[in-house]
C-alpha cells in the first residue's frame with residue numbers, strides 16, 4: 266500500500282526498513298517484498314511520481330530540474346572555477362533521480378566492474394558475475410516508430426523479460442543523426458562505429474539506449490513499484506516523510522553496535538520505526554551519508570566539531586565524492602529540421618501524437634547517439650581509466666531544443682574517468698540543513714587534459730566532410746579558445762556537472778581500515794545496516810550510472826534474501 270502521509274501508517278515494526286524510494290531503494294523493496302513473510306517499509310521524502318507529466322514524457326526531462334520534484338542542492342564554491350557554484354539536482358519523488366534524469370542507459374565497461382571486483386576482493390562485482398543482473402533488470406523493447414533496428418544494437422546481449430523498459434530513440438531526427446553516423450564512418454579512429462554500447466566496451470560512436478521504452482519514462486517507480494506490486498500486503502510505501510537519523514538499539518554484538526530504529530519527521534511530527542532484520546539506506550550519494558552523519562556515524566572529530574555525538578568512527582564516509590564534470594559547446598547550424606519547442610503548433614501536434622500512441626519527438630530522449638574516446642597512450646600522467654575498453658571522455662551530440670533565433674547543434678562533453686575527488690560534509694547538527702557538497706571538479710591536471718582533448722575532438726568531428734554546409738560556426742564561449750591556456754579558461758569558466766555523484770560510502774575489502782561498506786554492502790563496524798545506492802561504488806562507472814545502480818540493487822536484494830532465508 267502507499268501512504269501519502271505519516272499519520273496514515275499505523276504499523277511501527279517491519280522486517281526491513283528501506284530509507285529512500287529512489288533508483289536502488291525501489292529495486293530492493295520490490296524484490297524483498299517478493300518474499301511474502303517479509304514485511305517491508307519504504308520511506309520516501311518526496312511525493313508520488315504518478316501524473317507528473319515532465320517525468321513521464323521523455324523529451325520534457327529537462328523541465329523537471331529546479332521544480333519541487335528536485336532537492337535543488339548547490340555545490341560549495343568550486344576552487345578550480347574561481348569560486349563559482351554549480352547547481353546540483355537530485356530527484357525528490359518516488360523513483361528518486363530515475364524519475365527526473367535524462368534516461369541515457371549505459372551499463373559501463375568490463376573494466377569498470379572488473380576493477381570493482383579487484384579493489385573489493387569480491388569477484389561477485391566483476392562484469393561476468395554482474396551480467397545476469399543487467400539482464401534481470403532490463404526489458405528491451407523495439408522503438409515505437411516501428412523502424413527496422415537491425416544494425417542499431419546487438420540483440421544477443423539484452424534482457425527482454427526484466428523490469429526497466431529500455432529502447433533506442435523512438436524517432437530518428439534526420440539529417441542530423443545520419444550525419445553523425447556518416448562522420449563516424451568517415452573519421453574512424455576514436456569515432457569508429459560500435460554496434461552496441463552495452464556490450465562492455467564504451468568506445469566509439471553508437472546508437473544511444475535509454476529508459477524510454479514504449480515511449481515513456483521507465484523509472485524505478487514505474488518499473489519496480491507498479492500498481493500490482495504495490496498491492497502486495499507486505500509492502501508499505503510511505504511518502505512525504507523525511508528520515509532524519511538512524512538510532513542504535515540497546516544491544517551490541519561482536520559485529521559492533523546494532524542500528525535498528527529509523528527516526529522520521531512527517532506531518533510536522535517525529536516518529537520511530539523499528540527494523541527487526543535490517544535498515545537499508547538508499548537515500549543516494551548525498552542523502553545516505555547525510556543521514557549517517559546526523560546519526561553519529563562518520564569522522565568522530567568532524568562530528569564533534571558540529572555538535573554531534575560520535576557513535577561509530579567511520580572517517581571515510583563522505584570523503585571519496587566523485588562526479589563526472591560536464592561542458593557544453595554550441596555550434597550554429599544550417600538546417601530546416603523542425604524544433605517543436607520553437608513552434609507552438611508543432612508542439613501541440615507532438616503532444617497529440619504522444620498522447621495517442623507514445624510516438625513522435627516527445628517519446629525521445631534528447632539524442633540518438635553517444636560517443637566515447639580515449640587520449641593517446643603516451644600520457645604524461647597515469648591512465649585514469651580502468652582499462653582499454655573504457656573511454657576518457659564522452660560526447661552526446663544533438664540539436665539544441667531551446668528556441669533560438671537560428672538552429673543550433675550542441676555537443677555535451679563529460680569526463681568519464683576523472684581523478685579529482687571531493688567531499689560531502691555537514692556544518693550543522695540540524696538534519697534539515699543541506700550538506701556541504703564539494704565535488705572539487707578539475708583538481709587534477711589529468712582531468713583538465715581530458716577536457717581539452719574532448720573539445721578538440723568535437724571540432725575534429727564537426728570538421729568531417731559529412732557536416733559540410735550543415736555546421737556553420739562555433740559560438741562563444743568555446744569559440745576562439747585554441748591554446749591550452751585559452752581552453753583552460755573556457756573549462757574553468759563554464760564546467761558544470763553530469764549529476765553523477767557517487768563513491769561517498771565506498772566499498773572496500775572486509776577488514777580494510779578504509780572504506781564505508783564491506784563488499785556485501787554492510788556498514789563496517791555496525792550490525793543491521795546496509796547501504797544500497799550509488800554511494801557504495803568504489804569508482805564511478807565510466808558512463809551513465811543508472812544501469813549499474815539497478816544491477817547493484819538487484820544483487821543487493823539477492824544477498825539480503827540469502828542472508829535471511831537460509
Ligand SMILES: Cc1cc2nc3c(=O)[nH]c(=O)nc-3n(C[C@H](O)[C@H](O)[C@H](O)COP(=O)(O)OP(=O)(O)OC[C@H]3O[C@@H](n4cnc5c(N)ncnc54)[C@H](O)[C@@H]3O)c2cc1C
Pocket residue numbers: 284285286287288289290308309310311330354355356357358359360361362363365366367368369370371506507508509547548549550552553556763764765766797798799800809810811812814
Ligand atoms: C538531471 C540529471 C540527469 C541525469 N541523467 C542521467 C542519465 O541520462 N543516465 C544515467 O544513467 N544517470 C543519469 N543521472 C544520474 C542517475 O539518475 C543517478 O545516479 C541515480 O538515479 C541515483 O540513484 P540512487 O539510488 O543512488 O539515488 P536516488 O535515485 O537519488 O534515490 C535517493 C532517494 O532517496 C530519497 N531521500 C534522500 N534523502 C532522504 C531522506 N532524508 N529521507 C527520505 N528519503 C530520502 C530521495 O528523495 C530519492 O528518492 C542524472 C541525474 C540527474 C540529476
